[in-house]
Every structure is written in C-alpha cells, then in structure tokens.
Amino acid sequence: MSLHSKKSATIEDVAKLAGVSIATVSRAIRNPEKVAESTRKKVTNAIARTGYTANVMAQNLRMKRSKMVMVLTPSIADPNFPGVLIGLEKEAHARGYGILIGNTEGAISLEENHMRFLATGVADGLVLLTGHLPVAGAPQDPATQLPPLVAVGRPLEATEASFVGVDDVAASKMATEYLVSLGHRRIVFVGGGTGDVLSDLRQEGYRKGLAECAEELADWRVEGDGTSEGGRAAVERLFIKDTLPTAFFCFNDNTAIGVIAALRLRGFDVPGDFSVIGFDDIPFASNITPALTTIRQPRNKIGERAMAILLDGLEGQNGEKESERLHGDLVVRESCGPASRG
Amino acid sequence: MSLHSKKSATIEDVAKLAGVSIATVSRAIRNPEKVAESTRKKVTNAIARTGYTANVMAQNLRMKRSKMVMVLTPSIADPNFPGVLIGLEKEAHARGYGILIGNTEGAISLEENHMRFLATGVADGLVLLTGHLPVAGAPQDPATQLPPLVAVGRPLEATEASFVGVDDVAASKMATEYLVSLGHRRIVFVGGGTGDVLSDLRQEGYRKGLAECAEELADWRVEGDGTSEGGRAAVERLFIKDTLPTAFFCFNDNTAIGVIAALRLRGFDVPGDFSVIGFDDIPFASNITPALTTIRQPRNKIGERAMAILLDGLEGQNGEKESERLHGDLVVRESCGPASRG
DNA sequence: ATGAAACATGAAAACGTTTACATAATCGAT
DNA sequence: ATCGATTATGTAAACGTTTTCATGTTTCAT
Numbered sequence: 035m036s037l038h039s040k041k042s043a044t045i046e047d048v049a050k051l052a053g054v055s056i057a058t059v060s061r062a063i064r065n066p067e068k069v070a071e072s073t074r075k076k077v078t079n080a081i082a083r084t085g086y087t088a089n090v091m092a093q094n095l096r097m098k099r100s101k102m103v104m105v106l107t108p109s110i111a112d113p114n115f116p117g118v119l120i121g122l123e124k125e126a127h128a129r130g131y132g133i134l135i136g137n138t139e140g141a142i143s144l145e146e147n148h149m150r151f152l153a154t155g156v157a158d159g160l161v162l163l164t165g166h167l168p169v170a171g172a173p174q175d176p177a178t179q180l181p182p183l184v185a186v187g188r189p190l191e192a193t194e195a196s197f198v199g200v201d202d203v204a205a206s207k208m209a210t211e212y213l214v215s216l217g218h219r220r221i222v223f224v225g226g227g228t229g230d231v232l233s234d235l236r237q238e239g240y241r242k243g244l245a246e247c248a249e250e251l252a253d254w255r256v257e258g259d260g261t262s263e264g265g266r267a268a269v270e271r272l273f274i275k276d277t278l279p280t281a282f283f284c285f286n287d288n289t290a291i292g293v294i295a296a297l298r299l300r301g302f303d304v305p306g307d308f309s310v311i312g313f314d315d316i317p318f319a320s321n322i323t324p325a326l327t328t329i330r331q332p333r334n335k336i337g338e339r340a341m342a343i344l345l346d347g348l349e350g351q352n353g354e355k356e357s358e359r360l361h362g363d364l365v366v367r368e369s370c371g372p373a374s375r376g
Numbered sequence: 377m378s379l380h381s382k383k384s385a386t387i388e389d390v391a392k393l394a395g396v397s398i399a400t401v402s403r404a405i406r407n408p409e410k411v412a413e414s415t416r417k418k419v420t421n422a423i424a425r426t427g428y429t430a431n432v433m434a435q436n437l438r439m440k441r442s443k444m445v446m447v448l449t450p451s452i453a454d455p456n457f458p459g460v461l462i463g464l465e466k467e468a469h470a471r472g473y474g475i476l477i478g479n480t481e482g483a484i485s486l487e488e489n490h491m492r493f494l495a496t497g498v499a500d501g502l503v504l505l506t507g508h509l510p511v512a513g514a515p516q517d518p519a520t521q522l523p524p525l526v527a528v529g530r531p532l533e534a535t536e537a538s539f540v541g542v543d544d545v546a547a548s549k550m551a552t553e554y555l556v557s558l559g560h561r562r563i564v565f566v567g568g569g570t571g572d573v574l575s576d577l578r579q580e581g582y583r584k585g586l587a588e589c590a591e592e593l594a595d596w597r598v599e600g601d602g603t604s605e606g607g608r609a610a611v612e613r614l615f616i617k618d619t620l621p622t623a624f625f626c627f628n629d630n631t632a633i634g635v636i637a638a639l640r641l642r643g644f645d646v647p648g649d650f651s652v653i654g655f656d657d658i659p660f661a662s663n664i665t666p667a668l669t670t671i672r673q674p675r676n677k678i679g680e681r682a683m684a685i686l687l688d689g690l691e692g693q694n695g696e697k698e699s700e701r702l703h704g705d706l707v708v709r710e711s712c713g714p715a716s717r718g
Numbered sequence: 719a720t721g722a723a724a725c726a727t728g729a730a731a732a733c734g735t736t737t738a739c740a741t742a743a744t745c746g747a748t
Numbered sequence: 749a750t751c752g753a754t755t756a757t758g759t760a761a762a763c764g765t766t767t768t769c770a771t772g773t774t775t776c777a778t
Contacts, residue, residue: 044733044734044735045734045735045736046734054757054758055757055758055759056734056735056736056758057736057737057757057758057759057760058756058757058758059735060735060736060737061736061737061756061757064736064737068755068756068757069756069757070755070756070757073756073757087492087495087496087497088496088734088735089437089496089497089733089734089735090442090496090497090498091433091436091437091440091442091497091733091734091735092437092733092734092735092736092763093734093735093736094433094436094437094735094763095431095433095434095436095437095733095734095735095762095763095764095765096734096735096736096737096762096763097735097736097763098433098763100432100433102474102476110458110461110462110465111458111459111462111659113659115458116452116453116457116458117453119452119477120452120453120479123452123477123478123479124479127478127479127486127489127490132444132476132477132493132498133476133477134444134474134475134476135461135465135474135475135477136465136469137462137465137466137469144469147469148469150429151469151474153429154429154430154431154432155431155432155433156432156474262663291663295663316660317453317455317660318658318659318660318663318664321604321633321637321660321663321664322660322663322664322665323664323665386763386764386765387764387765387766388764396727396728397727397728397729398728398764398765398766399727399728399729399730399766399767400726400727400728401765402765402766402767403726403727403766403767406766406767410725410726410727411726411727412725412726412727415726415727430764430765431763431764431765433763433764433765434733434763434764434765434766435764435765435766436733436765437732437733437734437735437763437764437765438732438733438764438765438766438767439733439765439766440733
C-alpha cells in the first residue's frame, strides 16, 4: 500500500541484526549522545543493510502528534494563494512537517467537514486564510479545542490568534502618497466590500496618504467587491456623478483591472485621463495594458513567517500571540501618470 | 497539541459508559450490522455524551495506511496548478483522504527529501505533476517501491503510470483548424522547448489541423520555452527571416502573451496584422489586451479524475493503468482575426 | 427435545515506535 | 579498595484502534 509496506524493515529487524534492543535502536537514532560509539555503529550499519525507515504512523500514535499542518483556505483560486503556499510549504518542509490542504470554497458545510477531519488528530496546527475562526464540525467548542493556529492575510478580530500579513495601512499610505506626488487631488478609494476588515485597513492607509498633502483632500470611497466585475461596476456608478476623480486607488488588482476595463470602454485613456493603482501585484499585473502600478504583497515571506510562528508555538518555543505585518512594495509600472485635469 | 489531545475521549471511555467492550464499540461504528440494535443504541449514546472522535493516528497504525495522498509539483506558481488542485482536493476530501503538498521547485534535492518523507508511510498514494518518476531519496528502488501513482498533465513515458490530462492532440488540432478557417495559410507553432513531450503532442495536433486544409500547408515550428519571455524571443528570431507567418499557435498562454507583447512592440496590431492563439486559458487570459483566444484546459476535472483513478486503485477497485485525455475547449476572444495578408 | 447454524460479544493480540524505570558496568574521588 | 556518580542498556508499558478467535446465546429444522 505505501512505500514501506512491502516487507519493509521494522525497528525489530534492525535490533536483531545489530544485536541490541529496540530501545537502543530508537535511542541511537533519536538520542545518539546516549549510546556508546561502538553500539551506535552497529545500529547504523544494520539500518543501512535493512533499508529501515521509521514508520511515521507508529511515531505519531506514540508521540501524540502528526507533524502535519492544515491550511484552510476559502479559495485556492485566489491569486495570492500560490505565493503564500510556496512560503508555507517551504518552511514546513524544512522543519519536517507536511502541509494538508483544506478548501472550503467559503461554504460552512465544507468548513465543518474539515473541522471534523481535524478532530481526528490529523493535524497539529492550523493556518487560517479564511479570516475567521472555523465553524465546528465536531461537538467540541472550537474556542477551546482548536489546535494552535495562525491567521494569514486577514486578521481574526477579537481572538488570540497570531497573524501574519502585509502592513495594509502603510502600504496603502504609500500608494496614495504616490498618487498625491503625481499631482492627484481627487483620489477615490475603491473598496472590497462594506464592513470588510481589509478594506477598512487599506482605507485607513489611504486616509493617511491624503493627510500627507498640505491641502485638505476629500476622503472618498466607493464600493467594489474585490472582483474585476465589482471594480467595473464601481466605475459605472461613479460616472453618474458630477465630480470625477483623477485617480483610483483600488482595494486589489482584480478591482483595478475592472476599473481600467470600464474606463477604457468609455473611451478614456489610462493613465492619460485617469491613473489607477492596484494592490497585490498578482502574477499577471504586468501583462495587462497598461501594465499595472500596484503594491506588491510579499506572499512567500508571509507564508514562511506564518509557518515559522506556528511551528515555534507547536515546538514550545513561544506560545504568545504574535503579529507580523510585512512591508509591501510600491511597483511602478504604466497605469499612473500626472494629474491632467485639475 | 491537537484537537483531541485535551482530555479527549477514547474508545475505552465510550465502552465503559455503554457497558460494552471496546471491540463492540469499534464494531458498532465500523460494522454496525454485526451489533444488536439495543447495543448499538447504547454505544451511539455514549459516543454523543463523551464527544468521542476516533484517533486517526491509531487507526493508521493498525490499518497500515494513512489516508493521505501526496501531490508532487515542480511549480506551485504554474498557472494551471490551482485549478488542478481544486479538483484533486475536492475528490480526495469527498472520499476521506487528505492532500499533502510536496513542492520540488524542479530541484532534485527537494525531490529526494520528499521521497524520504514518503518512505515513512506518510502517504498512501502519489499524484505526479512533475512529468517524470521521482528520484529516490530512500535506499529502495523507486520502480518497485513507490506507492500507487497517477501522472497529471504530463504523461510519464515508458512507465505503467496512469495518466489524466487534456487531449493535447485534439485540442491543438482544433486551435489550428480555427486559424485555417479564418483564412490563415502561414501558421507557425511556437513550441515550449526542444524535446518537450507536451510540445511534441501539441505540434502533432497542429499538423493534423494543417492537414485538414485542402491546400498543402507548411509545418513550421519555432522554439520558445513555455514562458512569456520565450515567446517574445521566438518572435524576435522570426523577424530576421524573409517570410512571416500570419498567425501563431502558441504552446501555452504565457508564450502567447510574450508573442503578443513582442508584436505590439514592433508596432503591429493583434489581431489586425497577426492572429495569436494560446493554450490553457489561464485565469487572466481574458484580461490582457487583446483578450486571448485560447484552448481551455479542464483543470478541475483533470484533478478530480486523477484523484478518482488513484483512489479507485488504492481501494482495490481497479489496479490497471488508466489514461484519460479530457476534451479541451476553444475559447474565442479577441486575439484572432481573418488573415489580412496572403 | 436435540443438534446445527447464526448471531452477538469479550479478551487478547496486533500494529511499530518511544521512553520510564530498573539494573549493570564504568569512572572518578577519597 | 570503596563508594558515589555517571554512563549504557534492556524490559516492559504506553499510545488507541481494529480484528481474530473463543465462547455463549438464540433461532431454526428435524
């Protein structure tokens, strides 16, 4: 069935061949400083001759841990997911842990299924990309029965969960300042949905960026939903108003792509008539026309740091709630230009 | 440490409360038809009262299987990966299996690490996105010691491995036929690398598409490397020749994006001066300018079928080598137009 | 009523590893 | 040489579940 099942050597085989007890074999492998050099050599040779590999299922049962971390995501298709997963997997793998994928598609029933699965002991820790604590599938109260966890990308409000993500406020401030530096004085923030934590954080940064200007600039938000279609629709709603912006700071790149498409559909030029900034630097931001100016999320680093914090906690080195907000980078491409209309 | 570790109920607790043996509890859960109704009720009640969840680590050890499948990929960042993963995870989850991610980044040393991990019994099966059998990290010969496996996307030549992917030949034939139907008579195939199995299959389809035309059309391949940069470079090399194509059938969407960019850089219009078709329909193919006409890979379905075949084999229902080549769809957008120069 | 078959249950072993505790041997100080 | 401390190793138990095998009870056919 599995790699070791076809007459694979067990620790008993090694012990017989080396002429020692199974305890000594185990010790030679796990605590070699407690085994005499000559004995250790006998064990090492026997391992090489038998091709012995420890059975992780037996280890897991004895040690009551699985060396697995479940990554719970509402969307594998999210453009940020692969980059975060790369970092998560890299750190996990380096420390001997496996990554288990749990895809909820934002559905409560799937979330409950995954929690039921988790209740079997299948994972020692949990990485949450969902932005909320999971709904319990097992009868226990999740607040007290969840394994150690870390939230990624979206902080969990009013919880003790550790968090790693981009510094949304600082990055958004940077993006807005850049538009201000180009002379833009009517800058609209296209949000990702009313009540959305991330949108509010990015708007906070947008406001800080506006405040850097000596003039008093209007705080102006219209609502998208984080998709390109939402960005498109937000532009439609804007163009029934008398006053237009000269620049758009968008919740994310998808939104920016929709905004650009809607502007171009109306015969406008980007960046000639309007400037547009996104957020994320998703893989294809540089391939659209015009190539998108955006904030790059350090996705790999976010994944790595999240896993490191989780595993440090698991391995007893640090159980405190930790939050890391990593620096986002302004990536200037082609979608922004000087304000052309005062 | 894990969900069940904080004074979680064991089967002993359930047995005591129900007043039966642990064997009966196990039987009531796994073979209920072998347990009297009244006994079963006592067990069911005790389970509900204790909140018992079976310990998967004990089950795994006893039953010598882990209910995990490892997905080995050379590139999490590949645009096709998320779609395939969605299908893999959906099927695995529906059948009670977990998905383990193994990222090799195309590096032999990482591949060996993952195989060492696999040798511990951590996974019952293997999904290979790598296009080759993995290099052994454990001392065993991989040809005889690998768990059941299925290749995805890239067939493994000269092996007994099952395979699921798009029907490259038929899909490429369709794309080429479409260009022919638009009147194109000089169609170049931009490959993904010399000796690349997938490129050869897609070229085979390209040739069949050409053969559908009453006129005898030239079979013309230039080499990219599967990246947009490779597509760009292939165009540069083409433009030092006397005869130019009127249309490009590209190995994949990335290549097509590069080809389009290079043509536009030279002041040409797509599709006015040249038509371009990609392959994959990656998530942002519709967002570039012009929106890319391409072949859509049924990624979700590929993942689902691959996992189903693998698990069928694991669960003893079918151990034969199976290959499924799924139908790709032509997605007509804006990057193709009638041949404008004879 | 008797005997065979079917049903139901419990005890014990299995799975493979880790580690506590007991014991023997060795080393170092007096 | 003796005693205490240190080093090294083996035995047995633990981990939690599944399933084999033995045994008792019930049902059905003669």
